[in-house]
Structures are given as structure tokens and as C-alpha cells.
Amino acid sequence: MNTIKNISRRGFVKSIGLASGGLILACNTSIFSDKEIKPENLINFNPNLFVQLNSDGSLTLVASRSEMGNGVRTSLPSIIADEMDADWTRVSVKQGTGDSKYGDQNTDGSRSIRYLFDPMRKMGAMAKSMLITAASQKWQVPTNECSAENHFILHSSGKKIGFGDLVEIAKTLKTPDENSLTFKDPKDYKYIGKHLRSVDAEDYVLGKATFGIDKKIPNMKYVAIERCPVTFGTVKSFDKTEALKIPGVEKIIEIPRIERPFGALGGVAVIASNTWAAFKGKEALKIEWNLKDNQNYNSDKYMNEITKNVHKNGKVIKDKGNINKAFKDASKIIESTFQLPHLIHAPMEVPTATAWVQGDKCEVWASTQTPQSARKEVVEYLKTTEDKVTINVTLLGGGFGRKSKPDYVIEAVIASKLIGAPAQVVWTREDEIKHGYYHTVSAQYLKASLNKKGKVTGWLHRFALPSISSTFVSGVEYASSGESGAATNLPFNIENHKVEIGKAPAHVRIGWLRSVINIPHGFAINVFADELAYEAKKDPLEFRLNLIGEDRILMPKAKIKFNTARLKNVLKIAAKNAEWDKELPNGHAFGLAVHYSFFSYVASIVEVSLINGKVKVHNIFTVIDCGIVVNRDTVIAQMEGAAMFGLSLTYYGKITAKDGAIEQGNFHDYKILRINEAPKIHVEIVESTENPSGVGEPGVPVIAPAIVNAIFKLNGKRYYNLPLTDHDLV
Amino acid sequence: MITLSINGEKHIIDVSPEMPLLWAIRDIIGLTGTKYGCGKGLCGSCKVLLDNSPVQSCIIPISAAQGKEILTIEGESKNLQLLQESWVELNVPQCGFCQPGQLIAATALLDKNENPSDTEIDDAMIGNICRCGTYQRIKKAINRTVQLKKQS
Structure with a gap:
């Protein structure tokens, strides 16, 4: 029992302040809650929440963020292991459940490494410090004569002892003061900044990886839900006769709508003994709906409305200099209007969650990007307390922002509560496409003035798009200031700059999708800047570098600075890698785009051909500056993947609504890029000692504008709206 | 009763012969390496080999797989x-x-x-x-x- 006391005493990392202000490790009393202190744990050394060293030397490190292809189950533990001087081959990774003791676990916004790089280093440094102290006690030598190397503590005399052999002493030690910790010199990093293979790679290829949809519990029922075609419509009545005739269908129940941002949409649920029966039962239901307010949503008409709203004055959110004077004095005025459609995430794994409600307790297994939000929602729905709700995070078969919204978790909890058995809610692909949280539809109007020398003197950017805030607060009709992004923080050296927002109420749920607002803004700004280069009769690369202008810090009050020198640098390197000035084969052209998002700098140069009226992308040269890199291979993979994501939306991405219902339903009408369309991606990462910044998302926004800019060189046409299938180019 | 031979092992299952092979493999037999992605044969996540030919198991009824050798990702080749x-x-x-x-x-x-x-x-x-x-x-x-x- 003595050991339990010591374990309890160790939870002292009260708070670790972060540059980004995000993380508090609240483990003042105990690292493990009582139920987790099992007899087998007593032989372990648990210096903190994230590290468990066993006496055989095996080391378990916790990944607190969700794995969805972003590589966090490899990168986060590797930071701890490196700082601890642990042997990576002795490490196994444990997934943290949804619990505020781990700090912020919301795996979105490209911030896992950004938020956790320093805290994970502290976890490793703390463990190492205690192992050194343990060895010094064992050997009766001063700690400064001891050092750590590859899972051993070494003494200056040459003797050494394995980490595992120090567990008995280490677990009796007090944890060191955070301020006493010392950190490795970055040049000594063994894992950070190198290529590390995913810890899950073998499970993935052997079919052994457990995703949300793979969870099986004895007596678990499979659940499919038919939801109203119109967002927020409700069930008027339903006939379950035919559905109940399907073999395997056991019960039909109504799922209430929970009016919360991440609440269930509501509908009619088919409870079955297998997924197929649940899907078939859903098709056989006959339901009358109260369609309600959104039934008049027609996306074509809506696009016209928001376009009108950017062709008149809007709410001013930035007004630098005197735009009217700039326009009046101009030698040339250029105006363009951009229109982009809704998109949907389409992760290969549809939203899926399994829940087991027993009394006031509930356990959930879900592929979720945000287990703490899920926990909060479950607590709220069951009117219970956090300690009674466990959210287990499975692997995610893709997320892209869809799984940041745990509405499907609540559906599973409701179903389990109503049927008194474990319930697995599986969305069909059609459900995923028709009932999601959509990337916003947008209209943007840009107007600029050039003087006689071809210099840009004024820049007006007006946009209208339904806000993500509308999902959280009803009645929101304008984008929030957070959604002004690059429109406001335009990295161009222009004296007169005005930004306005037009009205755009939402008629579907609007949500985050990989790179979010940077898709519309990155597109409009990069295409328009290219257009200005043409009007100024300048080379687009030279023009753009001049437009960004002298080296300076934008948003100087921000904790992570926006340095225009780094922005120009990525563009210059991309141009060098692509050989921007070289002669390309007939019918081929380069296009460029550069964008700052999630505190990272990305440029892409694409080589595009237009042959027989059809576009083909041959090469993409992407350069990213994301500060310190943890896993090089992950950064490269994310740039490769982001390029494909960007290509998909450029070629095919379009969700439309008619009479409030989404018209697309599966991969035949919501197409995703396929292997034969995949270009070669060449990635370069800028070496940097700056703070780590985003990786998962910033590679996306540059792709569409770079392609459109290349096409202009080939056919002289500028495409202001996507996807390219609408122009018969794909 | 339908007999499926998966990765060299025989499974006798009592479900509708119309059930797509995917769901028999996943929900009835419990091999979850084969994935549901679209249910319409559009994405390939559910591919298995049926007598050495690739098929989308989400659109093949088990009746059509009977008597044939099925290889899933868990199998050996x-x-x-x-x-x-x-x-x-x-x-x-x-x-x-x-x-x-x-x-x-x-x-x-x-x-x-x-x-x-x-x-x-x-x-x-x-x-x-x-x-x-x-x-x-x-x-x-x-x-x-x-x-x-x-x-x-």
C-alpha cells in the first residue's frame, strides 16, 4: 500500500504554461484515478500521466490526441522518448481516454505538435531526471556524474544500469520541480526531426487496427438511423411494418433531436443484429417529416443571393488607408467575383460510435477527434457526472474535421439507453454526405487598383459565407472575425486595404473541414494576385514576391509571429525546385500559390497540362516552413495528402442542396481523386528552429489556386468558381 | 445455412443468402480487416479475393461466394x-x-x-x-x- 501513496504523491504537475496558452495538466492529487491503480501497476514507475516504465524496461507512453492519419500516436510519444533518452524499440503507445487530466485533446486546428511539443518534452525530461536520481542513489554518486543514453543511465566511471532496473527506486522518489528540468540540445535529438515509421503501420496493413466501426461487444446491437432530408426537420410519423419484416431487424425506435451544436439530429433508428439488416431496415421505413424552415434551401439560388451581398457594401471589419482615394487615383481597376460550393469531409470511415449505457454509467468507443466534447455531451444527455462516463478513442479512419463533432456519439448513447444494450451506430455513406457539417459555401468580391507602374495601391475584399458560429448560436448571419483570416491578415504590402463581410444565413450545419476558411480565402487571394500580375504585365512569381514586399512581422501582438520573410522563402524554394523559368512541354504550364495558415508557411507550384480541353496535374512542388519538425516523414505525408485533398476539391468538390435536401449521396456524385489522377508530389521542408506550427491543414489551400493560375496560362481563361468539372475541364 | 471458406477456414453461417459478403465477414464471422466505405462498390475498401479475383464484397451476396475460396487481409498469400x-x-x-x-x-x-x-x-x-x-x-x-x- 505504501506504493499507492507514493504514486499518489507523484501527481504534482500542476500546470504547464504554454506559449499557445492551451494546456493545463491538472493532476494535483493523483496521476491515476483510484480505479486505475491495479496491483500490476504497483511494480511500475509512473512519474507522470504520460509515462509508465515497467521493471522489464518496457515503456508505455500515452498519446492524448486522436490518430486519424496525422501521425500523433507516433510523433507525440517520440518527443517524450527522445527527451527521456529512451529506446524507441521498447516503447508501446497507449491511447488516452477523453479526460481533462490530459489537457486539451481536441485534435483539430493543426495544433497537436504546436501545443504539446514543450509539455511532452517536459514529461520525458522529468522521467529522465528521476531515473538519474535513482541511479545516483543506487550508486551513491552525485547526479551530475550520471547521464542517460538509449534506455540506460551511465556513470562517468563507465558503469551503467538499464532503465527497468531503476524502477524500484525511481517509483519512491519525489517528482522534480518543473523549473529544475534540463533539456537536450536539439543537435542531440535521436527521434525529433527524423523519419519515424507509424507505430500502427503493421496493424494497418495486417487488418488488425481497430477503428470505431471495428468495435465489437457481446450482445451489441447495430443501429442505422434515417434522418430528415432537410436539416433540423423532425419526425411527424412513421410506419415500421416493412422494416420489421427484414431478417435481423429487431426493433424500431425514434431518436429525439437534441438541440445542441453537437446534438443528435434525430430520426428513426433501426436496431438490428447486423449492420446490413440495420441498413436494409432503414431503407424500408416509411417516414413523414416536418420539414421546417430549411426546406426552401436551394444552393444555386443561395449562391446568387450571397453574390449580390458581396456586390454591395457590407460590414466593415478592416479599413486601412483610404480605399476610395486609391480607386479614384488608379490607372487600372480590376474586379473579380469568386464562388465556391459547400464541401463534405468524406473520411473513408463513416461516423461510427459504440455506447453502452448502464444506469447512470456509460462507456463509449468512438473514432472521435474530440473525446472531451463527447464526454461533456454524454454527461449532459444522461444527466450524470464525468467520472461515470468513459470515452475510449479508437483509431479514426480519417477525420478532416468531421469527427470533431460528436453528434454520432450522442446517437449511440441515446440508442443504448433506449434499448438497454450496447449499441453501435453506423452511418451509411449516404448519411455521411447528406447529414454532415458542411464546409461553408462562399461568395467573394475582390477589387484592386494599380498605378501606372503596375503597383497595387488598393485592395478591397468582400466576402459572404455562412459562419461556423451559426452551428453554435442560432441567428448568426455574418461570418465571425475569426473567419476573416487571410482576408484581414493579407500578407501584401498595400497601402489601402479594406475588408467587408456580407450577409449569409446558414441553412445546413456548417463545420470545420481541413484548412477551413483558408480554402475560400486562399483561393480568392491567390487567383486574384495572379490576375493582378497579368494586368501589370509582370511574371507572377516576381510580382508576388514584390507584392509581399519587404521583410516584416505581421500581427506583431500574436504569440507566434507572421514573418513575411518566411512566406517569401517558401515561395522562392518552390520556384527553385520546380525550375519556374524552365521551358515546359507544349500544353504545359506552371501555376503558383503561397499561403500562411495555422502559423505555417506553404507554397506550391503545380505543373498542369491542358490537352484536348482536359486538365491534368503532373507535378506539385510543395514547400512548408512549420518551424521545428518532429517527424519528417509525417510532415511529408501530410503535404502529399493535403495536395490530394486540394486536388479533389479543385476537380470535383461540390455539395448542392435542393429544397433543403443534399443532392449528392455517394462517391459516384461526390467524387474523390483516384490513383490515375494523382500527380507526383515533391516536398521540401524548411529547416527551422522556430516554434513548431501546423502541418495537417496548411498544405490544402494552395492547391486549387495554383491549378487555376496554371490553366490561365494555357487557355487564357480564369476560373473563379470550382470545381473544374463544372467547366468540363476534368 | 451457407458455407463460406475464408482464408482456408470453413464457416457455416445462418443468415439471408442476400447478405453482402462484407457484412458476413465483418459482423457474422468477426473479421474486421475488410472495411465498409460506400456500400455501392465505388471505393474498394471492402475488397477481398474471390477465387483469386478482386471483388467488392459490399455488393456480392454470400450466395455468390459459396463454394469459392475467399482471401481477406487477414489471410496468407x-x-x-x-x-x-x-x-x-x-x-x-x-x-x-x-x-x-x-x-x-x-x-x-x-x-x-x-x-x-x-x-x-x-x-x-x-x-x-x-x-x-x-x-x-x-x-x-x-x-x-x-x-x-x-x-x-
């Missing part, structure tokens, strides 16, 4: 194993969800064609969507496997 090694070596998967289907499609390709051209690789893999966009690495991993086989 020379080319599958070599491809799995290349996939790991090149760290192909991102989220990993579509990769069983990708590997089955690639296995079917190498079973029939020892030295596929880039176009032949595209043709064999076109039915498999990867939303994470690992296509470039998939191509490299297939080519690596071909090269290793040539050398051995």
Missing part, C-alpha cells in the same frame, strides 16, 4: 505478404482505413502481372479510393515489391 512488407517499409498508410482494400487490389495485380507498368498499376488500383491521398506511396510500394521479387 505470398504477394500479399511481400506487399505488406513494402507498405510498412515505405510507411504508406496515413489513417490506414482503406489500406486493406488497397493491398488486396495490389495482390490481385501482382498475382496476374509480375511486372506491371505505371498504367497497369493505375488500372488495377483505380477502384480504390484513399481520402488521405497516399497514392504516390502506394505506387512506390507496388514498384518496390516488384523490384524485390525480381532480385530474389
